[in-house]
Amino acid sequence: MKPLIIGLTGGIGSGKTTVANAFAAKGIQQVDADLVARQVVAPGSPALQQIVAHFGADILQSDGALNRAALRQRIFSQPAEKDWLNALLHPIIRQQMQAELATATSSYVLFVAPLLLENQLQSYIDRLLVVDVTEQNQIARTLLRDGGSEQEVAAIMAAQVSRQQRLAAADDVIDNNAGPEQLAAQVDALHQRYLKLAAKHS
C-alpha cells in the first residue's frame, strides 16, 4: 500500500531542514529530492557514465565525482546540452523518487523538495506543507547559516516562487517566524493530524 505522502517545501532559509529533522525525530521517513538528484549521478552510476561519454572525462573531478560547477558552465549558454542532460536525468530522478516514496514504511512519509512548486512535483504528493517565514527572516537566517551577501540570497529568492505563491498552494502552513518551541508545537500538532489522515489513507 502506498503511504500518505506529505510534500515539504519553503524558500531558502525558511526552516525546511529544521522541520524535516523534527519529523524524523518522530520516526517519519523522508525522501529528499536534492539528495536523490545527487545520488543518481554518484560515481559508478549509469547516468554518470553517460554524462562522461557525452561531455568527456574532464567533466569529472580528480576523485571521480561529477564536477557540478563545470557541468553548469557547459550547459549554461547551450540550451541543446541542457535539454540533453534534462532528458537523461529527469526520468531517472523521478523514477528513483517514486520508488523511495512507495517503499517507505513509516505511518506517512515526507517528500522534502525545496523546488517542489518550481519543478511541478505536486503529482507526487497527497498534501503540501509549506514552511513560511517573512522575507526579512529568510534573508537574515540564510546569511547567518551560509555567509555571503544579501544580494546573493536575494538572487536565489528571485529564482524561486514567491512567498504568496507558496502559501496559495499550501494545504498546511508552519509559521516559523518565532522560536524553536513554537516550531516544535506546530510539528507536534501536524504529526497528530497526519497520523489520523494516514490511518484513513489507502
Ligand code: ADP
Ligand atoms: P532551509 O532548509 O529551508 O534552507 P534551515 O532549516 O537550514 O532552512 O534553516 C535556516 C537557518 O535558520 C538554519 O541555520 C536554522 O538553524 C535556522 N532556524 C530554523 N528555524 C529557526 C527559528 N525558528 N529561529 C531561528 N533560527 C531558525
